[in-house]
Amino acid sequence: MKKLTRMLAALVGFGCLALSLTACGSRESLSKQDVLTNDRASNTITWGVKAETKLFGLMDVKDNQVKGFDVDIAKAITKKILGKNGQAKFVQVTSQTRIPLLKNGNIDAIIATMTITPERAKQVDFSDSYFDAGQSLLVKKGSPVKSVKDLNKPGVKVLGVTGANSVANIKKFAPKAKVLELSDYAQAMTALKSGQGAALTTDNGILYGMAVQNPGYTVVGGAFTKEPYGIAINKGQQPLKDEVNKALEEIQADGTYNRILKKWFGNVAGFDYKEAAR
Structure with a gap:
C-alpha cells in the first residue's frame, strides 16, 4: 500500500507539473501576441470598466448596459483606432480585479478611474492622463x-x-x-x-x-x-499604447472629449467643468 501510495503521489505530481508548464506556456504565448493586431483583425477592443461608479461607469438596470464618462471615452478612442465601424466591448472590473484581468488577457485595456502611480507603472503601462482628479x-x-x-x-x-x-x-x-x-x-x-x-x-x-x-x-x-487617470495597457504592447495616446490627442483636438465631459459633469454641483475641460 505504501509503494502504491508513493506511485500515485508521483503521478499526481507529474500531472500538476505538466499542467503548470502548459499554463505557463499559454501565458507566455499570450504575452507575445500583438494586441493591436488582434483587435484590428476582430475589429473590436475589449475594455475593462467599472459598473458601480456613477458618472464614470454604472450599470443601467433598464437595458443592462454600463454607461458613463469612461465608457464614452473608450468608445471614442475605439472609433479613432479601428474606424467608424470599430466595436468597443466592455468587461466589468473592480479596483482589485482590473490588473489581474488585464494580465490574463481577458481585456485589452483598463479605463476605470485608475490613477497613474509609480507602483502600478511597474505592472502595467499607462497612456497619457485623460482625467485629472483629486x-x-x-x-x-x-x-x-x-x-x-x-x-x-x-x-x-x-x-x-x-x-x-x-x-x-x-x-x-x-x-x-x-x-x-x-x-x-x-x-x-x-x-x-x-x-x-x-x-x-x-x-x-x-x-x-x-x-x-x-x-x-x-x-x-x-x-x-492629484490623481491623474490613465488607461492601463499590458507591458510589451507599445503599438496599442501609441494608438491610444494618438486617439486621446485627436478626441481632445476635435472637441469630442469636451462634449463627453460636459455630458457627464456639466451639471454636477461643485464640479468645475471649465477647469477640467481640455
Whole structure:
C-alpha cells in the first residue's frame, strides 16, 4: 500500500507539473501576441470598466448596459483606432480585479478611474492622463468633518475601497485614523450610511457621482492630492499604447472629449467643468 501510495503521489505530481508548464506556456504565448493586431483583425477592443461608479461607469438596470464618462471615452478612442465601424466591448472590473484581468488577457485595456502611480507603472503601462482628479471626502450633510485634518484622530474611521490609491493616501494624510476597506463603492456608501465611518474617501469625480445618487451627502475638503487617470495597457504592447495616446490627442483636438465631459459633469454641483475641460 505504501509503494502504491508513493506511485500515485508521483503521478499526481507529474500531472500538476505538466499542467503548470502548459499554463505557463499559454501565458507566455499570450504575452507575445500583438494586441493591436488582434483587435484590428476582430475589429473590436475589449475594455475593462467599472459598473458601480456613477458618472464614470454604472450599470443601467433598464437595458443592462454600463454607461458613463469612461465608457464614452473608450468608445471614442475605439472609433479613432479601428474606424467608424470599430466595436468597443466592455468587461466589468473592480479596483482589485482590473490588473489581474488585464494580465490574463481577458481585456485589452483598463479605463476605470485608475490613477497613474509609480507602483502600478511597474505592472502595467499607462497612456497619457485623460482625467485629472483629486482625492476628497464624502460626508453626511451637517457632519463636523470639513477636511482631511478632521479625520486625523484616534478612533476615527474612514471608509475606502480595497485596491484604490486613496486608501494609501489617507494613511499618509490622516495616519491616526483607522481605514475600513470595502470591496466596492456601493458597499462603501452603504457603510457610510450605516455610520460605520465618519467619511468616505476617494477621487472627487467618483464622490460627486455618489453625491448625485445620495442627496443627503456632500463632498468636502477640496482636493488634497492629484490623481491623474490613465488607461492601463499590458507591458510589451507599445503599438496599442501609441494608438491610444494618438486617439486621446485627436478626441481632445476635435472637441469630442469636451462634449463627453460636459455630458457627464456639466451639471454636477461643485464640479468645475471649465477647469477640467481640455
